[in-house]
Amino acid sequence: xxxxxxxxxxxxxxxxxxxxxxxxxxxxxxxxxxxxxxxxxxxxxxxxxxxxxxxxxxxxxxxxxxxxxxxxxxxxxxxxxxxxxxxxxxxxxxxxxxxxxxxxxxxxxxxxxxxxxxxxxxxxxxxxxxxxxxxxxxxxxxxxxxxxxxxxxxxxxxxxxxxxxxxxxxxxxxxxxxxxxxxxxxxxxxxxxxxxxxxxxxxxxxxxxxxxxxxxxxxxxxxxxxxxxxxxxxxxxx
Numbered sequence: 576x577x578x579x580x581x582x583x584x585x586x587x588x589x590x591x592x593x594x595x596x597x598x599x600x601x602x603x604x605x606x607x608x609x610x611x612x613x614x615x616x617x618x619x620x621x622x623x624x625x626x627x628x629x630x631x632x633x634x635x636x637x638x639x640x641x642x643x644x645x646x647x648x649x650x651x652x653x654x655x656x657x658x659x660x661x662x663x664x665x666x667x668x669x670x671x672x673x674x675x676x677x678x679x680x681x682x683x684x685x686x687x688x689x690x691x692x693x694x695x696x697x698x699x700x701x702x703x704x705x706x707x708x709x710x711x712x713x714x715x716x717x718x719x720x721x722x723x724x725x726x727x728x729x730x731x732x733x734x735x736x737x738x739x740x741x742x743x744x745x746x747x748x749x750x751x752x753x754x755x756x757x758x759x760x761x762x763x764x765x766x767x768x769x770x771x772x773x774x775x776x777x778x779x780x781x782x783x784x785x786x787x788x789x790x791x792x793x794x795x796x797x798x799x800x801x802x803x804x805x806x807x808x809x810x811x812x813x
Contacts, residue, residue: 592633592724595731599630602735618669618813625662626727632658633724652710659703666696672813674804683796686804690795691729691748694786699726701782714772721762722779728755752787756780 600608607623632651639648670692677685706719729751736747759780766773789795 588721589634589637592630595727596630598735599731602731605738616672618672622665622669625658625665628658629662630727663696663700666692668813671807671810674808675813686801687795689804690790690800695726695729698783698786699723715775718772718775725755725758748790755783
């Protein structure tokens with residue numbers, strides 16, 4: 576994020592990402608922090624570390640812009656070319672580990688979770704890639720960077736909702752996806768009079784919804800996805 580966009584001021588969104596980071600701590604407490612870090616495999620640690628670093632960067636970068644520390648801002652941007660591929664690899668490794676080690680009675684739901692993992696990874700990669708392609712177009716770049724952070728809403732709030740109110744995964748997905756889409760709609764509303772790059776959030780809302788539909792309608796039960804899941808399970812990545 577190389578500077579501040581006018582209508583959606585990225586520097587004003589950092590409290591949202593800071594709050595999301597705090598909520599993530601509580602959401603992952605029962606399964607990650609509370610049992611002790613030694614209870615988790617290395618794939619979980621790698622994913623937790625890289626995802627946390629990315630959330631911190633979404634908080635830190637706007638502050639660097641506002642304080643005119645552009646050199647450090649660009650340095651962190653260059654580091655992201657290393658961090659993001661590692662984060663994406665951690666997603667794939669963790670997905671592979673879980674589906675290869677799932678109990679037989681939980682296999683069906685794990686193929687559903689596999690779709691969530693792949694679709695969110697794809698949305699994150701797309702948002703980041705478009706942000707980097709437009710890094711010289713401040714308004715466009717900033718909005719795509721915001722979208723990378725929105726992909727973190729589902730994994731955080733799905734777990735939080737589960738601990739508060741255990742229910743079907745389908746119920747959770749409507750809430751977490753709905754929250755993501757509502758935030759995008761709010762951003763679109765704030766952009767309604769902005770002549771610069773206001774197309775980004777509507778386009779990304781459409782992309783997010785397209786990615787969400789298969790999970791909401793349980794198209795993951797279709798033979799094509801089940802075949803892919805079985806193939807991915809057979810790949811010895813972990």
